[in-house]
Structure formats: structure tokens, C-alpha cells
Amino acid sequence: MPTIKDIAREAGVSVTTVSNVIHGKHSHVAQDTVERITKIIEQYNYTPNLSARALVNRSSRIIGVINHLIADSDAGSFLQDPFHGAFIGGIERTLRDRDYFMMVRTVENEQELFSLFRNWNLDGVILTGLFEDSFFGRLITSDKPIVLLDSYVKNRKVFNVGLEDYRGGYLATEYLIGKGHRNIVFASPHVELQGVLEERYRGYRDALKAAGLPFEKGNVYEHPITIDEGRDLGRILAERKDVTAVFASADLLAAGIIGGLNERGVRVPEDVSVIGFDDVYISRITTPQLTTIHQDAREKGVVAANMMVDYLEGRTVVSRNVIMPVSLVERGSVREI
16 A cells, blocks of 8 residues: 555655645645646555544544433434434534544443543534533533534533524414414423423423413423334323323424324324424424424534534634524424314
8 A cells, every 4th residue: 555655756746745635735736736646646546544644633533423412222322313313414424525524422421421532532522412510511621622512501612503492492382372272282301401492391381471371280291202202192192182282392202292192093183283393304204294393403413513623624613602593394283273
């Protein structure tokens, strides 16, 4: 296998010139020189030695995408959640386009986190759904650049890419109220303080209040966010003859609820209306198709990855806190009463 020095010698140029051509930095290199070097690289099927480059530059060009909010379960990896799959797809494509690599890992505690840091020379980390707890406290003691997704942590050391979560919760509930619904269930995984679900929950409560409707604690159901758990909840809600609508804080949960309701002979939307949140692909394959709050999960990943790489490469990062918009998508799972 030839080295970069071999290619430089054969092309009659410096190692620096070859390196610049390899990495696309050839604005000051003559076009015939670029073509000569490129031809030699292709002839020998040369691939840069990333390990050696990492030792020289102290940069691995590897970005860790770390999941701490949702641990692996018997149902499988958190990557099976279509929302996580969408934004990680955006991160991967962006990092690939910018000549970086991605490592995806679930870590459950601080010990696992620092074991990861000790064993891998990550240039930076992107994390989902963090809270201001001991895990975060240990995280910011590292020297790694940090981008948080879907987090309400306020710290000058980190970058944030978030969402109009409160507005999304308000919009979903207001829409159901506008369709004539008065007894509306809020279904969600456990609502943590200062998290995205609390914001969606606040939006739900404030929309009820603005419409002059009472908040009923018995209309709040906390349930794990899987299809099977959603089906279980749908079967439970089928016994509630007083409920006409359900706002689920994630499409995956909403899809399960629709399935559970149908199993018990409760029709959607004829008997109970259901609205979701995220607008991932599953919202278009339920029967009926799911009315939901849209967010661009893939673009969220793109923004996070570009933010990280821009910072690492010394480019201007316009804002350390980016809030992405939401909108309502009407399909067939809500009816007017």
C-alpha cells in the first residue's frame, strides 16, 4: 500500500500539496497538478490512514451520537424509534458530506460515558434529551464540544437544537377543541421536569384553560413509548366512554393507541379522535392516517451536525440555541363533533 510520501514523490510535489488535494483544499494548486495527483491516487486505490492522521492532528473526525434518555430494551435498540432514526439519518448524511464519521452509542451512566471518552478519541458529542442531573454535571467536565438535541438545559458550554414543544402541545389541543372535543386525554411517557414532554404538557393544559375547560388529572396517562405499550393504553382508553379525543405526545404512541382502540371495537375517528406529535413515517401508514404535529426530525439532525462541524473547523456558529418550528398536519384521525 503506497503512502502519501510515495504519491508526492511520484507526482513531483510536496506531501502538503498531496494532502491538500486529498482533502479538497486545492484552490491554490494548479489544475494539471490536481489531475496528476488524482490520477496517481486512483491508480493505487489510495486511502488515507485515518489513525495516523488522528495521531498527528489529534483529531479523529469521529462525532459521537450518544443516547442517554432511552436505554435499550427487550423491544430492541432506540434506533428502532422512527423519530430517532430520522434525526440520526440527518446527522450521518451531513457528517459524511463534510468528511466526518459517526459513532452511535447508548450510555446509561457517567461511568459508561467516561469509559467511552477514554477509549475513543471523539472530536465532539451530540446527545438527546438531557436534563440538568449528575450525568450532565459530569459531561460538561469533559473537554468535548457538546450539542444537545431536545433539551432545556441552559449552559454556556453547550449548543442546543430544540423545538417549539410548548406551541406544538397547545396547537394539538386547540385543534381538538376547535373540532368540538371537550374531554381530551393527554398520553405520554413519564413527564420529566424541564423536558420536552413537560413543555408539550404545559401547552395541553394552557389550551384547555384558554378555552375555559377544566383540567382533569384523570385524563393524563403516562405510558412507555412503544407500539405494544400504546396498544395496551388503547385498550384501557376503550373503556372510557366519556373521552372523545386523545393527544399523544409521539406518533409511535398514537399509532399503538389507534390499534388498541380498534381491537376493542372503538373506531377512530368515528368514536374517538387521535392526534400525534412528530409526523414521522408511521403517521402515514396507520388506518386512518394520523393527524399530527409536524417537526422536521431529519433537518434537526442536519442542523446539529453542521453546528458541531462548524465549531470544530473554526467557522462562525450563528446561534448556540436553535429552535425549530412546528406545524399541524391534518389527515384522517380527527373528526368534528
